[in-house]
Amino acid sequence: MRNTIILTIVLFVAVIGASIYYFSDLNGEKKEVLRPLTFLPKETFLITTFHNDATTDNIFKDFEIFEALVGKAELGQWKVWKDKLLRNTVLQPYVNDADVYVSFHPEKEKIVSLFTVPTAETIAPESLAALIKETAKTFKISEKDSLGARIYHFDKGVKDSIFHVVYHKNIFFASYSDSLIYKVIDNKQPKLNKREIDYFVENNSRNSPLSVYFVHEQIDGLSNKLLRKKPGSFLELFGNLGGQSAWNLNFKNDALILSGESETNKDLTNYLETFSHQNKTTQRLFNYFPENTASYLSFAISHPTRFNTDLQTMFQKRGEWEKLSASFNELARSKGISLDEDIRPIFGNEFALLEQSNQTMIGFIALSDSSELSKNIRKIASETGDSIFRFDQSNIPYALFGDPLKSFIRPYFVRIGNTIALANSQSLLQNLRQDWRRENLLINTIGFKNFEKIQGNEANITYFQRTRTSAAILNNILKPAFNTNYKNEDDFGYQDFYSWSAQISGNNGDFLSSIYAIYKSKNALGATPDWTYAFENRPITAPWVFEHSDTSQFILIQEQDHTIHGIHPTGKKLWSAVFHGRVVGEAQQLADRSIVLVTDRNQLYRFDTNGDGLPGFSLQLSAEPTYTPTVAELDGQKLILIPAGKKLLVHALDGKKVGNWDELTLGGKILFDVKVRNNFVYIGTDNGNFYRVDAKGNVVAEETISGSLFRSPIAVVEAENKSGAIVALDTTATLVTVNFNQNPIKQQIGTWGDRALISFDGERSQAVNRLIAIDEKKLFVTQLRDGNPIFEYTFTQSVNDRPQIFKNTTYGDLIGISSRENTLLYLFDEKGNVVDGFPIEAVPQFYFGKIDYNSGTYLLCVRRDKKLYAFKN
Template structure:
């Protein structure tokens, strides 16, 4: 399978046209004109046009994608020509209201670019000659008369740097190829057809900064021009399709998106035409594709009856239907199994073909009726091992779905839920089974998540190419000149694309189509760090930001050898020191800027922003702390409450034990932190004992929830008349509201499991109103009072870490979630939307917010190289 060739078309033709937007900074209203297009040669790979609007430069000012595709040297050359020619005051009056076209044409081992610029009024030769002499002082200008026109050649002395310009029929044509200009002026040379030009004009959006026009019959020619080997499945699907596509650009700084309409010739021999009468529908099979997927072709059917009817008609026209029917009649006779009545209803509306990075293939088919599959599987397949079978009869996949599965004549297949995975070799399914069980899937890769977020999953046909996994295949497919450009990381940026994809959906006999190129922009979050701080060992705490002085802040983080580092907002080490043990929970800063924390070696620390311990610190504790200390004013004194297993330890801010509290030993291990509200202290334990203390340490009330176990933190919520109450959820997902006056009230949560991770959104008054529940792969945000779900989200991997909370510039809370198994971190806003730029690759425990008083927002995170990265966002 050579689906990956599609990327070469995208890279070298379809998308490179967008690179010329820099010529489009011409003011004036855009007027439609057909005439310039009538001069373009028949073999035109692509045509682009853009708005003559002064805002174009601003829209695309930092759009790195264009430079990455066109090549930095070529890009600079275009900029120079634009500045010297199109921007000159002498030419401006003639092109002010003209459309600018850029087209691409094959020439030996290259693709030549043609610029077409009609003028509003005629220009005489003397004006043109005078203009060129004035603006091209760094060029040698030569003239040559041919075909009743004069070609001006601008030579700056470099290789392949001669730029040719001709003014023909009141239109400027310009190119680095003079032979292309001869074709334009030659009246006998074949040109674009009128109906092709009409389609382009009809579908050219005036609201788009760039439009692209493409004739489908050029697809095999482009493939032959770029490739040194024959085309693969995807290209062949478009053979004899006919028609054309017109796309308009949607701007996004980390993706190139072209979308529009595609019209075909309705050739009944072409497989793609089967989907013209289908409608856009959800595609889900990609959730099963292995991590080493290089490319895939995925299909989804909205109208099964219409698809079957159209497929049978296609097979009949190919004279293949009679042979297939005879084969299935024999199956009916020998095994009493009907293809139409028994086999066809088993299979669903989705199928896909996957090429892996080692160039092996897998196919995927959805199951519509698993009960019917169970009943007939032994009649149509032989069991090889657990869940692994081989079809007894040939051509079943082809008869069901047509061309994409034709090569899977009599495949092995594996059952995964309601999906069948097909392969030509048993070993491929064994390897896939390992990937599935280990969750080594495409959906767990960062690049695919970025692609999925942009392209969506609503289509009939999706062709997806993942650059990193397919680069070796692409490189081998391309002719040497294009292969060299594809590998060149200095002048080009093809390796900086996560993926390329095409999506097609039926539209009343024609098609809607879109092209997506997802780019690793240097401006994207996680791409270019403001600074990087290296450790000797793996960092083991989240970075925290504290005040350093009236004018600056600093970052605190600990690494595996227990060294604690203080880092400036610019990434410079301020100081580091080794603490006795690992920091438990989080450090906290007091009003005097001193910092309090505890370690798992029974130590309580308090030190200033310079790292100097305050008098009396550090000090030893009788028990090992189990979570973050709570620091609060209770009874008129600032106290430090430390959970330590069954013990509640209480110290003054000076490090002295508080005598009237003593050492409180509780019945059960304390659940996370201690809650303080209205001069009262609340504690919960794992075995369902809940305590209420007054400011002097006297036990006011103990409530026991019998026969329940608790694994999550408690919260303080409010009842009628602002009465505080403890809110807790046990492992059976029963919530309890305990006010220590009446019997606890319980409510069964509808969602969540026994191992759910529960946390509560922080609030300035210490009262919890909202909670986050992580149940394996699922995130739920719920209101505490009415148990209503605000939003939910499903991850591709099980989440094992509690979420983190940050505030945005409006002091709204953001929820940070780490997917440890695939090294991704997410950030959600209060409405459940993923923040722009997320997820990104990072380890759990990160920070999002300001890192200095007047700084912008930063993401501080650690990656697998044991370094702390500061990414501006």
């Protein structure tokens, strides 16, 4: 399947058109669109037009997509001509009210551009020469008369960079190709026809900064120009389609988006016409595609009856229906099974064709009724082993859905989820099923997640091409000259495009169409770090940011050999020291800027911002810590309260043990950290024992929740008489409120599994508003006071790390999620939206916020190369 390259080529040319923004700064309303287009040669691959206001340069000067597609050298030339010619004050009165057209045309082994600029008023012949001379003082100018016009040649002394300009019929035409200029002014050369021009004029939006126009019959010429092999099945959908498309640009910094309308000749011998009376609908089959997908074509039917009627009409017009119907009539006679009554109801309204990176093809068909498949499968197919079947009758997929599945004459198939996958080889299906079981899927890649956020999944037809996995295919199919540019990372940026795609939807006999090119911008979050910090071993804690002095902050992180690093906000090493054991829970900073933490080797540390231990530290603890210490004031004394299984270890800030806390007997293991409020300590245990303890370590209130298990942190909320009540969630998703003065209150708050990961968004503050739960692939955020859901989110793989909470950022209170399986980081705002720029590829866990007093917001994260990355948001 050679569809992989086809859309890339069309988009490639379209986006080159967009880059001409740099060539102009014209300002004015449309006065006459039709006339300039009548001079364009019939072989015009693409036309773009634009109009600018005073802010255009500021909008597009950092639009990296332009430079990536045009090339740095070419764009540099265009900027020179913009500044020296069109921006020249001498020409401004004539061109200020004009639209500018840029069109693209075939020439030998390249595609050349033509700039068309009509003037607001006629420039007299005697004035033109003086104007040209004044406009281009820095160039060597020569001229030539041909076909009744005078052509000016601007030469700046660089090879192959002579710019040819002619003023013909009150229009400037300019190009680096002199032969193209001759075609424009030669009346005997075939030109665009009136219908094509009229469609462009009708669909040229003045509210869009750029419009793009494409004549469908140019597809063959375009593919012949760029490809050294026959085009594939995607392009065949447009064979003899006729008509044209007009798109308008939607500006986005990291994506090119063109959307508009397409009309055709409405000839039902062409497969695409079977969708012209459909309406866009949700597509879901991409959830089944393997990670090594290079490209896919996915189809969704909104009106099955109309589709089946149009498909049959197509077969009849092609002269295929008689043979197809005869074969299925024979199937009905021999096996008593009907295509329409028995086979068609098995399948749903979605199907797809994908190409993998090794150029193998797999088809997918959604199931409508799995019971119908089970009931009839042995009437239409035979098992070949390993739960893989093969159709007994030829052309079933083709008869049901048409051209995209035509290559699967008698395919093997296997059920995967709510679909069947088709292939002409059993081994492909075995590999696919293994990918499915291992969740080695396209949707689990970071690039596809970013693609989904921009494009969406509402359409009748979606084409998608992924740059990285298509690399070998592109290399084989592009002609050498174009392949050289495609691979040239110094001058171009094609490798920085994640994907190219198109969506088409029926529209009352015509089509709505959109084109997307997703770009990995160097300015996007996670692309270009401000700095990196390399470790010898894998970091094992999140990065923490603490105060270092009155003027600066610093970053703290531990790596696998237990070395803790102090890092300056600029990424420079401040100090490092090997600690005895792995940090348990989190490090925290006291008012005097000293840092307190515990390790799994029974050590309590307190050290200053230079990494030096305070007197008396580190010290050996009597038991192994199980979570973060709580530093709080009890009876006027600052204490460090350390959870250690069934014990609570209490030390003063000088490290000395305090009171008789060792005698405190607990009925279970402490759940994470303990809470202190109003001179009382609140403790929860895994087997349902909850305590209120006074400042001396005496239990003053106790409650036991029999028959319940707890695996999550507790929170303390304000109860009656300003006393504290413990809130905890048991393993049945029952929220238990213990206020010690009355019977515990139980509320079923979810249906999560017993291994769900729970956080409260105010664990270290007095206000606890939300409960955050991760249950395998699902994120649930719930209002604590009433149990009402705030938002939910479904991940593509199970999440095994507890949610992180980032308080009081510029985005409000944020929830951080780390997906260890596919090394993705997510950040959600208070409404459940994924923060712009996320997900980001990195390992758990991370930091998001300021890294210095006056710094911007940064993402600190670690990647598989064992480096800490600082990305400025």
